[in-house]
Amino acid sequence: RFPIAESLFQEPCLQPYIHNCEVTIVEGRHTYRFHVFFKRHCRLRLNPLLSRDDNEFRGDAVIMRVGTRSVVNMRPRDAALADYMM
Secondary structure, three states: OOOOOHHHOOOOOOOOOOEEEEEEEEEOOEEEEEEEEEEEOOOOOEOOOOOEOOEOOEEEEEEEEEOOOOEEOOOHHHHHHHHHHO
16 A cells, blocks of 8 residues: 555645655564654644644644555554654
8 A cells, every 4th residue: 555645635735745754663672663744834724733832833744654564554552652753
């Protein structure tokens, strides 16, 4: 499976570029890999879930878990790791 994140984001005319990065979290002997896709632009709407008092995040973010070969379904533990990562 190949991740297609373009369909999940809003306002494609204002900010057509989607950034991505791979994040690896090592917890004990377990290693978790995630793909993070995000859009960020000063004219996008404020995202209150990703903003803090000292930092405003304007845009969207999508997280996908990576298995051994491709993207896989997220488990409950992966959601907690994604919250920690963001």
